[in-house]
Amino acid sequence: MIDKLENDKQRAYNVSNIINNPEYVAAFAVIQADYINKLTKTGFGDDKEREYLHKMLLLVSELENHFNKVIVNGKIAEKTILQRIKQTTMRKGL
Secondary structure (H helix, E strand, O other): HHHHHHHHHHHHHHHHHOOOOOOHHHHHHHHHHHHHHHHHOOOOOOOHHHHHHHHHHHHHHHHHHHHHHHHHHHHHHHHHHHHHHHHHHHHHHO
């Protein structure tokens, strides 16, 4: 169980480094703006294009949501690890 918690903690650290990187932030902003711009410029009969662009915007959101979930899980894992260390220390009377 500790191995999974440590893994979740490490994944959160890695993802945090990614999503706090200015290049990542800029890339996602550009991609979203591009899809929104294209979406607003579709013509009356461009249903398939609008549907595609809408799906792509949802995908971008899903990616961001996934990264945020990894970070939250890592924070929970870190707290759990610290609690277990504290409990172990208290049992040993240290």
